[in-house]
Amino acid sequence: MNIEFDRDYEKHNEEVKKVWESYEKGKPIRMPCTIYGNNRIILLDDKLNTKGYTFEQYFNDPNIMAEVYCQMDYHMRHSIYADHEMGMPKDGWLVYVDRQNLHESGWLGAQIQYAKNNVPFAEPFLDDNNKNMLFSKPIPHIFDNFEGRAYTMYNKLLDIQKSGYTYKGMPIKRVSFSGIGTDGPMTLACMIRGTENFCTDLIDEPEYAHELLDYLVEAIAYRIKALREYFGYNEVIKDIAFADDSIALLSCDMYQEMIFPHHKKLAELLVENFETSNNTIHLCGDAQRHFKFLMDNLRVFSFDTGYPINFKKMVMDLGERIIRINGGVRVDDLMQKTPSDVSKETKRIMDEVMPYTDRFVMREANNLSPCTPVENIYAMYQTVREYGKYV
16 A cells, blocks of 8 residues: 555644534544554654653653653644644643553552563552551542652643743643543552452452452542542543453453442442443453443443454444444554555454444554554554545
8 A cells, every 4th residue: 555645734624623523413424533642652662752761751850741742742743644633733732741550559659660661560569468558548648659749740841831841833732630530440459459469359358359449449539539629620520431451351240240339339439420421431451241231230331442342243232322432453453564454454343333333433452552653544544534434
């Protein structure tokens, strides 16, 4: 496939606006296509990270964090083709306080370790000798431990914004404190207890597992509500969006017995009225067997998926109650295969879902890998544009 990028960003943005407006109205003119990638795209690609910044430097130097965020936004706007605004921003760059997926575990006291060629990770700290240590302590203040460093970074980024900092001639439009959500109670338990230990707990010590999960749900809800209040948002919201990738490790029976009650409690603590909520979940692993139960019992009507997923079975199983499904070409295929291969896989997925639903959004599955050829992303997008029309 011969790839020639279309650099008419104004025309692109006009099309994107029409695509999303029609999708939100429930009458899409074509399937949307999105790409999500975080700043590891810059930091773990030597061709983009020309200054050799490490994650440790990035996490601790507000000037580096501001620069990398602006570079990532520029990269998305000029090299990553999908249904988002492209070209230079009208008012400036968006900068967030990035902790990758460490905001909850670091807040509870986990030590952050820095790998040389990968993202940082949290060191589990609830071993068999101190597995009850959290129960005797109050829930941390929202800006304790690792989150205290994040709050300091937030204020330093605000100072950089106020100083008149520019990137490619554009200022920082907004600085935000990200991570006001959750990666899920089971995933958090696995991060602080260790995945093997906690999965063993579910079988050998279910009472302890429930006690830990109950503590974590209370802590998660406290943290989210307190942060939302601090930054001027409503503490309780209409619908909840959350993740819990670790449930992909469990059978349906184990999930329903051990984890679901805690998911429901979390939703009830955070939404105005659980019985009328339309909730969203991110599950990026082999979790499809849980989807129908989640829809029927947790009021999850929007799914952000990874792989492996049988999309035809998914849309047929879930039926007309689906509000949105995000899914698409596996990230390893996007990174390793040719544009022609990517186009064929994109078309295959579209052929599976388009006869049954117009609620599908094509995306990378799931979270764009560093060093993915931009030609492959472009091939996926152009295939959606060519074959994804509903009218």
